[in-house]
Amino acid sequence: MKLAQHIAATVSACAALVILGAAVEDARGVNDAAIIGDGYPAKLSEFHLFTDIAARTPAPRVTSYTLNTPLFSDYAEKQRYLYVPGGKIAAYDPDKVIDLPVGSALVKTFGYQQSGKFKALETRLLLHRASGWVAIPYVWNADGTDAVLKRAGTRIPVTFTDPSGQSRTISYSVPNQNQCKDCHALSGAITPIGPKIRNLNDGKQLQALLKAGMIDRLPADAPRLARWDDAATPLADRARAYLETNCAHCHNPNGAASNSGLYLDWKQADANARGILKHPVAAGRGSGSNEFDIDPGHPERSILIFRMESTDPGIAMPELGRATVHAEAIALLTRWISDMPTDGNRTGVKATRN
Amino acid sequence: MKLILPFAALAIIASPALAKTVTVAPGADAQSRLQGALIEATPGDVIEIGAGRFELTDGLSLDVDKVTVRGAGPDKTILSFKGQLGAGEGLLVTSDDVVLRGFAVEDSKGDGIKTKGADRIVYKNVRVEWTGGPKETNGAYGIYPVESSDVLIDSVIVKGASDAGIYVGQSKRIIVRNSRAEGNVAGIEIENSRNADVYGNTATHNTGGILVFDLPNLPVMGGGDIRVFKNMVVDNDTPNFAPKGNIVATVPTGTGVLVMANDNVHVFDNDLSGNGTANVMIIGYPKTFTDARYNPLPRGIAVGGNRHGKAGFAPKLPGGDQLAAAFGGSLPPILWDGTGDKADLAVTDKVAVLGLGLALGAPPETAKPAPADLSKGTTKPQPAKVVLPEAMEAAAR
Numbered sequence: 208m209k210l211a212q213h214i215a216a217t218v219s220a221c222a223a224l225v226i227l228g229a230a231v232e233d234a235r236g237v238n239d240a241a242i243i244g245d246g247y248p249a250k251l252s253e254f255h256l257f258t259d260i261a262a263r264t265p266a267p268r269v270t271s272y273t274l275n276t277p278l279f280s281d282y283a284e285k286q287r288y289l290y291v292p293g294g295k296i297a298a299y300d301p302d303k304v305i306d307l308p309v310g311s312a313l314v315k316t317f318g319y320q321q322s323g324k325f326k327a328l329e330t331r332l333l334l335h336r337a338s339g340w341v342a343i344p345y346v347w348n349a350d351g352t353d354a355v356l357k358r359a360g361t362r363i364p365v366t367f368t369d370p371s372g373q374s375r376t377i378s379y380s381v382p383n384q385n386q387c388k389d390c391h392a393l394s395g396a397i398t399p400i401g402p403k404i405r406n407l408n409d410g411k412q413l414q415a416l417l418k419a420g421m422i423d424r425l426p427a428d429a430p431r432l433a434r435w436d437d438a439a440t441p442l443a444d445r446a447r448a449y450l451e452t453n454c455a456h457c458h459n460p461n462g463a464a465s466n467s468g469l470y471l472d473w474k475q476a477d478a479n480a481r482g483i484l485k486h487p488v489a490a491g492r493g494s495g496s497n498e499f500d501i502d503p504g505h506p507e508r509s510i511l512i513f514r515m516e517s518t519d520p521g522i523a524m525p526e527l528g529r530a531t532v533h534a535e536a537i538a539l540l541t542r543w544i545s546d547m548p549t550d551g552n553r554t555g556v557k558a559t560r561n
Numbered sequence: 562m563k564l565i566l567p568f569a570a571l572a573i574i575a576s577p578a579l580a581k582t583v584t585v586a587p588g589a590d591a592q593s594r595l596q597g598a599l600i601e602a603t604p605g606d607v608i609e610i611g612a613g614r615f616e617l618t619d620g621l622s623l624d625v626d627k628v629t630v631r632g633a634g635p636d637k638t639i640l641s642f643k644g645q646l647g648a649g650e651g652l653l654v655t656s657d658d659v660v661l662r663g664f665a666v667e668d669s670k671g672d673g674i675k676t677k678g679a680d681r682i683v684y685k686n687v688r689v690e691w692t693g694g695p696k697e698t699n700g701a702y703g704i705y706p707v708e709s710s711d712v713l714i715d716s717v718i719v720k721g722a723s724d725a726g727i728y729v730g731q732s733k734r735i736i737v738r739n740s741r742a743e744g745n746v747a748g749i750e751i752e753n754s755r756n757a758d759v760y761g762n763t764a765t766h767n768t769g770g771i772l773v774f775d776l777p778n779l780p781v782m783g784g785g786d787i788r789v790f791k792n793m794v795v796d797n798d799t800p801n802f803a804p805k806g807n808i809v810a811t812v813p814t815g816t817g818v819l820v821m822a823n824d825n826v827h828v829f830d831n832d833l834s835g836n837g838t839a840n841v842m843i844i845g846y847p848k849t850f851t852d853a854r855y856n857p858l859p860r861g862i863a864v865g866g867n868r869h870g871k872a873g874f875a876p877k878l879p880g881g882d883q884l885a886a887a888f889g890g891s892l893p894p895i896l897w898d899g900t901g902d903k904a905d906l907a908v909t910d911k912v913a914v915l916g917l918g919l920a921l922g923a924p925p926e927t928a929k930p931a932p933a934d935l936s937k938g939t940t941k942p943q944p945a946k947v948v949l950p951e952a953m954e955a956a957a958r
Binding site: 358360361362378383384385386392395460466485486488491494496497499510527528530 | 596619645647670671677698702705707730776803804807848
C-alpha cells in the first residue's frame with residue numbers, strides 16, 4: 208500500500224516535471240557528506256533529503272514520524288523526518304531518545320495552512336556528526352523551492368487560523384543557532400528531544416521502524432507517553448505528558464532551567480520539584496504575584512498557568528518559540544490543577560511585607 | 562609525519578594568530594549582524610560592538626568559549642531591548658572564559674545579562690538599566706551569573722531591576738567590587754553561593770542594599786564563607802516593587818545589609834546609613850520548606866567595625882511604627898529575628914541590636930521585641946580572601 212502510494216506520488220511528480228518542466232526530480236541519495244562534514248551548507252537542497260524539495264517528497268531512508276504529544280510552537284504544523292544512513296541502525300533506549308548513529312539527521316519543517324495548502328516557513332536540521340549533534344535553521348524562500356541557512360535566526364510575519372477558528376497574526380520566530388541549543392542542550396551537549404521511544408510509541412510507527420530495519424529491537428514493554436489531547440486518557444497522564452514535551456527539556460537537572468529546581472519530566476517523583484507548593488527562585492515578574500508554581504486546587508494562583516497565559520517575553524514560558532497562547536493546553540492544565548486536592552493543613556507562613 | 566600531526570593540530574587550536582576582532586556597527590539589521598557575529602565567533606575572538614544604539618528585537622546569546630565582547634563604553638555602546646519580542650534575557654552567555662566589558666543593556670523584558678554555567682566570567686564596566694526608573698514591569702535581574710565557578714563583577718552599574726540588580730546564584734568563588742546598584746529591589750544579592758567577596762560597592766536607593774541568602778529546594782544549597790566589607794550601603798528607601806511570590810518581595814523597604822539562612826558571613830568596615838528599617842538584619846528563612854538538606858538558620862554571622870549613620874527611623878515591619886515609638890522614635894540599627902544560636906552570632910558594632918524573639922517560621926505578629934546582646938558570640942575566623950585566576954584580573958584591567 209505504502210509502496211503503491213510512493214509510486215503514485217513519484218509518477219505524479221514525474222508528470223508534473225513533464226508538464227511544468229520546472230520541478231527537478233533528485234535521483235541522488237541523501238548527501239551523507241553534507242550531514243557529517245564540518246560545514247553549514249547554504250541551502251537545504253544541498254542535503255538531498257527530498258527527491259523533490261518543492262513537494263518535500265522524502266528521499267529513501269528519510270522516514271516521517273509523529274509524536275504522541277508534540278511541542279507546541281504557535282500552532283505551527285510540523286513535518287518530521289528521521290534519516291538513518293544505509294548500513295546503520297538506531298538503538299532502542301527506553302529512557303532517552305532513540306540512539307541514532309553518526310550520520311543520522313532529524314528534519315523538522317514548520318509551516319501553516321495558507322489558502323488550504325501547507326506553506327513551509329522553516330526547516331530545522333539536527334545532524335549527528337562525529338563531534339556530536341549540531342542544530343541549524345533553514346528559512347524557505349517565498350516560492351517554496353528551497354530554504355536558505357539562517358544561523359542568526361529571523362522573524363517572519365504570519366497570519367493563520369487557529370483551531371478555534373480565530374485568525375491570528377504573529378511575528379513568527381525562527382530560532383538562531385544558539386537558541387536551538389537553549390532547548391536541545393543537556394549538560395552542555397546538543398541532544399535531540401522529540402524522538403524518545405515513549406513519545407514515538409503509538410502502537411504502529413516503532414513497529415514500522417523495526418520492520419524497516421531502522422531500529423535494532425522493540426521490547427513489548429516499551430514505555431508510552433500519553434497523548435495530551437486524548438480525552439480517553441486520565442487527566443494527570445495527559446497533563447504530565449504535555450509538561451514533559453513542552454517544559455522538561457529545559458526543566459530538568461541537566462537542562463537550561465536546572466537552576467530553578469523545577470523539574471517537569473513525566474516520571475518526576477518529588478512533588479515539590481514538580482512545582483507543587485514550590486516557591487519561585489528567579490521568576491521575577493514571571494511569578495505574577497503568586498506564591499507557588501502549582502497551588503493545588505488553585506490554577507488561578509499557580510505561576511505555571513500565569514506564565515503559559517502570557518506572551519510577554521519577560522514572563523512567557525517557554526521562553527522561546529511562543530508568541531501565542533496555547534488555549535487548549537491551558538484548559539487541560541487548569542482542569543488538572545483544579546482537580547488536585549488542596550492541602551487543608553497548609554499553614555503557609557507569610558513573611559513580612561510592607 | 563605521524564608524530565608531527567598531533568602537534569600541528571595542537572598548534573592550530575592554541576594559536577592566538579587565528580584569533581580575530583570582529584566589529585559590529587549599529588544600523589539596519591543589527592540583530593542579525595550582532596547575533597551572527599556571536600554565533601560565528603571562535604575561541605580567542607573579540608566581538609567589538611561599535612558606539613551607538615542597537616535596537617534589538619530578540620535576546621542575544623553567546624555560546625563560544627574564550628570570547629571577549631567589548632563595547633566603546635557603557636554610555637556609548639547601548640543595546641536597547643525596548644522592542645524585544647522574545648527570549649528571557651537581553652544577553653545570555655553559556656560558555657566559559659568570556660569577558661563582557663564596556664557596553665550597556667537597556668530595558669530588556671526579562672533579565673539583563675544572564676551567564677549560566679559560564680565559568681571564569683568577567684563583567685567589567687558594564688551597565689544594565691531599566692530606563693523608566695523602578696517599576697514592577699521591569700525585568701528581574703540586571704547582572705545574573707548562575708551555576709558558575711569564578712565570577713568577577715567589577716565597576717558595573719545596575720538600575721531598576723524588579724528583583725536584584727547584581728544577583729549571583731548557585732556559584733562559587735565570586736568577587737563583586739567597585740560597582741553601583743541603585744533603584745533596584747535588591748541592590749546586590751549573593752544566593753546559595755560559597756566564597757564571595759563583596760567590597761567597594763555603593764548600594765543606594767534600593768529597597769534593600771546587599772542581601773546574602775540561602776534558599777531551599779535548589780540544586781546548589783549551603784551558601785556561606787562570604788565577606789561584605791568597605792561598601793557604602795546608604796539611603797535604601799525605594800518602596801518594594803518586586804512582584805509578590807519572589808523572596809525579595811518580602812524585603813522591607815529601608816534594609817541595608819540582610820543576611821538570611823547563611824553560614825559564616827562577615828560584615829565589616831562598611832558605611833551604613835539612611836536605611837529606614839535597619840542597617841543590618843540577621844534572619845532565618847521565614848517560609849515553609851520540605852527540603853531535609855536545608856538549614857534555614859543564620860549561623861556564624863559576624864558584624865563588626867561598621868560605621869552606622871541613622872537607621873530604623875521608618876521601619877517597614879508589622880507594627881513598626883508602634884515599635885519605633887516604644888524605642889523613642891527609631892529602632893536600633895541592627896535587627897535580629899531571634900532565630901539561630903545566639904552563641905554563634907557575633908555583633909560587635911557599637912550600636913544596639915533589636916531582637917524580635919521569633920521562632921523559626923513564626924508570623925511576625927508573635928514577635929517579642931526587646932534589645933538583644935549578641936556581642937558575646939563567637940564565630941569562625943573571617944573567610945580567606947577570594948583569589949581568582951590572574952587571567953581574569955588581567956581581563957578586568
